Amino acid sequence: MTRAGLLALLLVFAPLRPADAQPVQPTLTVYAAADLQMAFGELKPLFEKVSGARLTLVMGSTGNLAKQIEHGAPADVFFAANESFVDDLKAVGAIISQTRALYAQGRIVLAFPKKSTSSLRELPDLLRPEVRRIAIANPAHAPYGRAAQEALERLGLWDRLRSKLVYGENIRHTLQFIQTGAVEGGIVALSVADVPEVTYVPIDPKLYTPLNQVAAVVRRSPHPELGAAFIQFVGGPEGRPIMKRYGFLLPGEF
């Protein structure tokens, strides 16, 4: 068994990098924040057609992705939901500073399940007794959660609503609480709110600090120019209408 074990260990951890599997098509691996899932899903085939490259999307919470990039994840480009994470990576030299670009500003909305009996029109409506649970993203680490907390605080609602709050891990997770009707209301990103089960109304952008969303090319990337091209594509004539449709405020609009 020990011999078999050693063999298994060798098999598993031996370097199995095929030298001859040189891809003809370059692959661009994009690490992107969860709120971009829908928009990037649509952008992917368009960029592949224009560039001839294959695009691999790795979606996750900005914090997790940033940690992985810091520890050598095979990312070419990083689209963060908040600039602070990119700046932390800049500080440790994990990204190419000159490629740092503001690609959008996020907005938050007040959302509630379509099936719910009472419709909400503004944040103070969350005080109503029939609203028993309110979902927001975890303000400790999720940018949209931080914005939600700020807006509620600005209106003096935070302390009064605190006992009703349920935290989602990220903005999509928060939306799921509303989608499934597990909560009567919540605050999510406009970019994810457009789903059949949910109704939403805008929240005054003056109530929270702008959610500056920043992208950058990762230093380890074998093809930084392709990464830079994708950042340009997102902010270019093909990308802009799609990003706009998914509720992102684009540079030049704010």
Add this chain to the structure above:
Amino acid sequence: MDLFPLWLSLKVSVTATVLTLATGLPLARLLARRRFPGRDLAETVVVLPLVLPPTVLGYYLLVLISRQGAVGQVLDAAGIELAFTWRAAVLAAWVGSSALFIKAAQAGFESVDGRLEQAARTLGRSEWSVFWSITLPLASRAVMAGTVLAFCRALGDFGITLMVAGSIPGVTQTTPLAIYDLVQSNRMTEANTLSLIAVATVTLLLMGLGRLARLRF
């Protein structure tokens, strides 16, 4: 529908289970039969992976095996890339599932009557032979149960894999990660289909295995 995650998951969890058997059998036997200094500590360390939140455990592992990490540097010097490859998913599955196997196998070995092993020894059998012909067959039920538990845990691992291997489609995205990604993208039909296929595959596999086990023992 992309079935790659299913193949990857099977490959990862089978490899991880083999690894678990190879490392867990000697360890379980050691914990069951020997008294040595630090044994209690070792027994605790074995179950620790079950205690920590998987993503946090995964993060610690990542720090360890990434290029700058203590283990990663050694691997890198040897030309082995572990983090963010399918082998990292094997590592994750192994770390997450070993405890289940070891505890079950240990209990199995402890329930074997030591006098039977002693009798075999007096008849001139080597330790190696005693283990394979007396201890293991008598503890086979517990060992099988532990193997099945470990395999299922390896197949279902999410948090540790997410951190050390990432959720890279077509490379390290195992079935649980793929299902999660589909749910996140609001592609519920595909998510449900993949969940269903995964559950059905494992059900068939385990039922087949159960039948095999009854034939043999």
